Amino acid sequence: MKAAPAAQKRLLDLAELDSVIDRLAHRRRTLPELAEIDDLAARVARLATQVIAAETEAGDLAREQTKAEADVDSVRTRAERDQKRLDSGQVSSPKDLASLQSEIASLHRRQSDLEEVVLEIMERRETADERVTKLAAERDELAAARAAAEDRRDALFAEIDKESAEVKGRRGDIVADIPADLLALYDKLREQFGVGAAMLQGSRCLGCRTSLSIADINRIKAAAHDEVLRCEECRRILVRTPESGL
Structure with a gap:
């Protein structure tokens, strides 16, 4: 799957808001x-x-x-x-x-x-x-x-x-910036894992807190900027940012 880097980064904003929504729903239930x-x-x-x-x-x-x-x-x-x-x-x-x-x-x-x-x-x-x-x-x-x-x-x-x-x-405003196929994948993963996308910080996936192997890092470095990547450990969408250090 391909998606503009800016659209992929919006997934992090979306994930943050979804986390707030989940916390509010949990608070309401408990x-x-x-x-x-x-x-x-x-x-x-x-x-x-x-x-x-x-x-x-x-x-x-x-x-x-x-x-x-x-x-x-x-x-x-x-x-x-x-x-x-x-x-x-x-x-x-x-x-x-x-x-x-x-x-x-x-x-x-x-x-x-x-x-x-x-x-x-x-x-x-x-x-x-x-x-x-x-x-x-x-x-x-x-x-x-x-x-x-x-x-x-x-x-x-x-x-x-x-x-x-x-x-x-606010979530609706962000969703408007994300392509339908990427959003569908994100929503599917969120339903499965609670969080659909996570940032790659250095060599670490912030979704599962796992440090990626050198082979995975090299694969990510070689990937096109618009390629949608997945963490090999937690299968969440892995979003590259300047903090990724790539």
Whole structure:
């Protein structure tokens, strides 16, 4: 392949810009905020699940408390009704009177037992409600931290994308100076090796940092100025400049 030396030198400018573009793309992919957001999102999801479980437990206890209180009211009502019968004097039979007194005492004991159950449920429900409040607060705090990290990520994305767009614009100006066949070769090599062209500095390829053999140097010296050369080691386009010392 043949190409004017000036066009070949433009490959070095292109490679430099492509290196900047690659660094910007790598930076965009590896922003610390991305890992932070993923971690916070996972923690928020776990807490959301825990909140639902805690809310379910608290709801179950609320229904259990309502039922227990209803049982207390039912027993209290029966005891009050029997007490009114006892106080009214309507029961005159000693046997019936003793039976009624025994039932009232039994109902009072039952009421006392049920009230203890209600108190125990209320304590458990209070603990469950406190857990819901604590977990929800932690979830909301982490969600706010995630939102802040997302804002930082978006600001950095905008900054990186702006810089990348500027570099790509400059790249377009350079591409216009490079023949299509040479550019196609450069792009192919860049896709394969990450860098498509490198400078020959003295006897060293700056692409693979390898010192060329005397035979390779002599071959390069004998090549026409417009011949497109390749490094025998890394196969990148080898660009000759005044720093090559040839």
